[in-house]
Amino acid sequence: MTTNQDAAARARAVIPGGVNSPVRAFGSVGGTPLSIVSASGATVTDVTGREYVDLVASWGPALLGHAHPEVVATVQEAASRGLSFGASTPGETDLAELVIGRLDGGIEKLRLVSTGTEATMTAIRIARGATGRDVIIKFAGHYHGHSDGLLAESGSGVATLGLPGSAGVPADIAGLTLVLPYNDRDAVLAAFAAHPGRIAAIITEAAGANAGVLAPEPGFNAFLIDAAHANGALLILDEVLTGFRVGPAGWWGLERAAGERWTPDLVTFGKVIGGGMPLAGIGGRAELLDLLAPLGPVYQAGTLSGNPLAVAAGLATLRLADADVYARVDAAASTVSNALDEALTDAGVAHTISRAGSLFSVAFRDGVVRDYADAKDQDAWRYPPFFHAMLEAGVSLPPSVFEAWFLTAAHDDAALDRVLAALPGAARAAAEATAP
Template sequence: MKFDESMALFEESKDYFPGGVNSPVRAFGSVGGAPVFVKRASGCHIYDEDGNEYIDYVNSWGPCILGHGYGPVVDAVREACLDGLSFGAPTRKELTLGRLIRECIPSMEMMRMVSSGTEAVMSAIRAARGFTGRDKIVKFKGCYHGHSDGLLVKAGSGALTGSAPDSAGVPASYTMHTLLAQYNGEDSVKTLFEQFPDEIAAIVVEPVAANMGLVPPKPGFLEFLREIATQYGALLIFDEVITGFRMGIGGAQGYYGVIPDMTTLGKIAGGGMPMGVYGGRKEIMETVSPVGTVYQAGTLSGNPIATAAGIATVKTLMEHRELYFALEKKANRLISALSQALPHTQINQAGSLFSVFFSNTPVVDFDTALTSDTGKYAKYFHYLLEHGIYTAPSQFEILFLCAAHTDEDIEKTCRIIKEAAGTLF
């Protein structure tokens, strides 16, 4: 494959955007080389500016569950555009989408639409603090909840409570109330609640961790979080920006049968358009303005284009729930091929979500995820890319399937995975 046009565009982009990109992972920093510039997409295929075609397993980081350019979604967007792009006023589409979301995820008794997953989680935490009158939150190492200041933290070398900003430009005072625990580590959570029994407003967690590679919850872990939050009067917030409408029509909470107090959703609720939603029990959400004193606003919140795309997407998923079984079946085929071709790796799966770690150590949390050989992953990534398979340009992202992936696409991918293993390792 030739990448001349993408390389030229990347070089020029560096003059306009930090690192030449508008979101860091796109720069291929962890795998090396220059990113491909996508020109268009259709179904499960993307096409770059050099005319190369790829089978896409990124799917815009998850929301294109029906495939790129899915007809009913595109038609809904086109029709909505003719009526105007944004009003900054209530619309019927907001109400329609809200009804659909609550039907699928009943724990979201009341909700507020925003424009991104970052905004949804940030706002949910503010509401949780307002409802409980407490300041501290518990989050987990390796779980990503957007780039708001109070959530960009990592563990200190010794203490779980030693939260330090994980980004320049974030004052330490912004993260002083963020407590860090180990994902799948019940004892670390117990320690924090014993130390701060009356100060923790909420636990915020990805029910399936998907930003250190895929790490499913250990049996009983989510149930434990539900119990300890209730015991200490804290709220349990499920960040379902990745898993919402992906693990199943009811998200991870429906898949595992553990019900949080609050839920956040991402752009899949907007059919791939800029969209986020946060919601939960009615008495919690009624603390949000204009009913309550927790302030949150947004001109583009619930905009008519994103809600139109969201309605078309959610309706399709509700009408074709068999899609989830088909996606998991496809994932199983890929995982089987990976297991046979790459025996000295760890492959984690939850539903149709999965990732491969180049490690001999079972990956159950952030620390074990870091045992992965990122150099091997980079070689593997580039081999697949150069043979028409587009996967995540980072060891610590996950793979997504969509309804448009055909048996032929899966078979081709399996064949190239085997070729990569034989050539590289």
């Protein structure tokens, strides 16, 4: 029988680090990464045939659960007509209309690309083209893909690896990005005062989810767009993680429902928009999107942009993601996060559960986690034994304390019971851990 160790050794011989995305390597939790061969509903199965309740959900796209029968059938039917045409398809228009309709005034046009990195990179290019300026503001702990100018203090995998950014990024490019503490209004105003006429845009995760979950303080996103516009800049709202995951119109939709009345200039989407296949998008006002080629001077292109299989998966997923789906995901997230809180409390482990919609994470510290500095100021060494105790009990968690936990509409009572049964033992393992 092939083991996960066998699979990892074979992969390391031909793939850098044995993985095609760093966090999969289990670098911050240790041990051998799982090699997954199939997934269904709330579970994944590794090369040994062992099944785990999955709280990774492909880092968000599996909103409905893995391998939803209707999504799979839709993709199979699309594949039967051809895998890629290098030409426009009616499905691209269908998806753009659906997304624009879901945001109901939030965006006017949508350009499809293949990855979240492409989406944010293109949004930055549009902002610079629209304003004639070069400098970008981002927040420490926010991850917007691995393009050169956005890797500084990016949280997620970069935080897991303990890297401030990345080798290979020219200093001149990195110098065009101002990294500010999240939820700090004074820092934003000071940046505009220090760089008058130079800042093209603020880019922010709609709700932070790459240094653990970092929800914006009430009114912070509205403040950002007001500050940007007062200084001739734009606001890019990164909803690659939150878009269509925390609600039918993403985090912006939740704020709108709560009474916030503001509209982002540009929005980036990924994950759920492709239903588990490589697809992302940039939306915004028509005057900004029309700066893209072939209408305008801002160039962007991609052979696989709007790939018909990915579009089919995205359409099927979004059409199935009704109010009942979001209610089930929210309820499942509440069940697990409340049980996690109770288990760690009973074990005497200092902790904070941070939540934004259905996304949540745990930090091994007391007190509110407001920004990246808070997220890093924790007993992160308690997470590896917690993680491995859950894995041994048949529950697959994100392999980094800096990642969000994801529930799906397929997490039924049986799946949730398995998670809840595993939590007390994992909490005890965290309590018994010793600092390195």
